[in-house]
Amino acid sequence: MGAEYSAVRGQGRADEAGSVLLSSVQFARTPAWNPAQALSELIGLAYEGLSEARPWFSLAERLRQLLGAFNVTITLYHHEDQPRDIQVMALDAHDRTDWDRAERDSRERFWHIDLLRPETVAPGTLIEFGPRDVEPDCAAYMASLGIGRCLRSCFAEPGGMRCWIDVVRGLRVSGQAFVEAERALLLDVLPHLSRALGLYARLKREEAEKAVYEGSLDHMALGCLLLDGNTRVLCVNRTARSIIDRQVGIEVRQGRLLAEERGVQQALEGAIAKVMRARMEAHAACPGELVRLRTRDGMLLGILVEPVPPEPYYQGEQVPSLILHLCELSQCEAVVQAPREHSPELIAQLFGLTRQEARLAAWLGAGQTISEAAGQMNIAVAAARNYSKNIYAKLGIKGQTDLVRLMCRSVALLR
Template identity: 80%
Template structure:
């Protein structure tokens, strides 16, 4: 640990000597009033608090502006803190000249000074502030803070109802001689905390919904049915894996310039008319279109409306879902779907390798004879395997097998 502490001291910015710095900090300089009005600064920061939801580094703009307003060399927002993890998840706004290795600083702090209550974030309750500096902690920790150039730290906590708790640290450097934060500065951060809590609640809700969306999109990808989501201008917003595979297999149908395009003019007009009708109606069962690819494969399309959201309008609002399937088999589509792989079916249903292979073919709608031909086995052998399959699964025949496959996690691939 001595090595880590020495290395840390070598990584910090140039600051005053240990004894000199401690002497200044322990004396505690008087705070001076900031050159701004609390109301005006607060209004600006509130805007940044809500804009921060959409930033790649959440609330970085707010952290940087707060750093400038309060004359800090470092403002850190801790988004996730855990005793079990080696590092916190943080967004940090730094002085342009800062060359400190803050990852190493956190490591040393956790290893050497985590027993000190002021050092640990969870010592601050939601909606409250604390201020501390080297003069408020024990000797080694004080020296460590001075080596990092830390004069004073103003820390606040904000939380949301779902349990997410975050902290914001405003760190003032030694160049201000350890000057305490003025009453106006403390008031500014105190009045900002409720808005950060509300913003955090929105952020947490958005992230939860994004996670749910990813799960649903993943489930959609497992379907053998192709699905494309269109906006109000018939532009493709997304397509699941099955839709992309069908389009890739077929000649004369593609997604071009963000739109689903069919080579045959009459088919394209029928598709466009169906989409236009659904967009106008925005309800009902949808419109059906049957297309024929250049290789003769028949494609069935159901164009259905997405239920409108009355308070959500815009160019990229999901408006139409296009379901796409192959009504006749092409060579590529006739292969066993990966969802019905023998290995997966064998694991799920306790089938032997040959039984699982046969079940995979039967689940695609093949007859016993067709499946036997694909497997290069006798029809009588296939019939015996099928009896074993039905007995193991407790079903009566192929129809029940297909139904079981459609209801089981065998669809997940």
């Protein structure tokens, strides 16, 4: 993943190699800033950066402005064996430098220079370097990119995530070395970035867990709708959306799950109200409420309303409060099509069957008769009976009833 760039208005001109040489007027020192005010602003951006689509981009851009830099890069992931780092970069809109290529070239040609490698900078510390501090070939390459001085720092969190900030000044900035007040500002921000990074890492772990659990529910073909304290729909998982879109007589409209049939809607509202009351009264064990719904096209759906366990310090009308589990009870397609199209190999692998035996097991497990299954497989009924005898013998079961039970217990592995 390459660097991501800002679009900030500025002036610059390109040299013959296509690199940007930035004017001393544009990137001269910014007017004197109040240290306390600047620090307060950057601390706010350090924590606000958690929720940005490009984490800490606003912080990078503000640092670029405050420190008179033409490029500020925050490296969120660095690994020696990867061709590129994961970075968020703030730079001038007129900069046409291919920084991805510059990174690849730097790794290929100059990675033996410890000063250039981020991992040599310890958390909470700063280093400053420029063309005068490296060998001639590298100095010429840095100059071709317009790099005058770089102030690099590192921040980390206890779980092992380590990030770097590079504040880069152009060759033509007068007095290009960073002064003590600028270095102190960056050092003062680092502890807050470390704390923010810890929160960011925890947030991303929880998001990953959420995605895994959502995938598991979709894998089990179980629809879920999460409701807030006003019983309005907060989110709908993929399976629930698919079920609702397929059925006639149930929909999500204006933030509510609505059934077309009046009696079913009343039953659903009653179940939701009852479970919500139980949650508000902090009942230790609320068993949930079940509602059955037959859609206009004859399909039977089941809805289980359950409370979301309350958090003592996380309350309010927007907090997830109820979960509605939605399941198709009479929809054969979801049960039959998936084994037929996707699972014969898994069934064969799990139960030690041949492919033809696995195909027959899928149809029989879905409730088809021997004749119906033979027709689906385009084989003779006699052949299907022989296959079924082999299946029962291999699995050590007596007949189709046991096979259906076994397939139902294995559905989580076979979908």
